[in-house]
Amino acid sequence: MHPMQNSKAVIVAAIVCLIVGFTAGFVLRPVIAPPTATGERAPGVVSASASRSSEPRGVQYFEANIEEARRVVAGCTHGSIRGGECANAEQAIVTVDSAERRRRFFDR
Missing domain, CATH: 1.20.5 (Single alpha-helices involved in coiled-coils or other helix-helix interfaces)
Structure with missing residues (x-):
């Protein structure tokens, strides 16, 4: 061959x-x-999503609760928190901080 x-x-x-x-x-x-x-799995069957208790909180939640977002980002930096909430909290902080800077700039 x-x-x-x-x-x-x-x-x-x-x-x-x-x-x-x-x-x-x-x-x-x-x-x-x-x-x-x-719609749940049969007893004794572990799914991939069973390891987390719920879906990560969204950017809008963290924008409304900016102190919680700062706490989550601090935990992500130290490694005590992982997952989708890290990115969502960081995005919310960036959005809120930029809106605050924009407001201060135009209110001079």
Whole structure:
């Protein structure tokens, strides 16, 4: 067999294996972790989102609660807080601070 044909066969085999694996995953997903009537997972099944208690608070929340945003950013800097709230809190601080600077500039 020619070396080029051998590498093509390996690539085709890898693609076929990926397709079979993904298809099996989608087909077996309801069997492995069936949803309950309320849309939650069955007891004993841990999902990826189960590690956090809720969704991260948004930028608008932190804009309205700027002291909480500053506390979260301080925690993110020290490494005690991680996740989406770090970026949202930082964005809120930037927005509020720039609005305050703009207000002071035009109120001279």
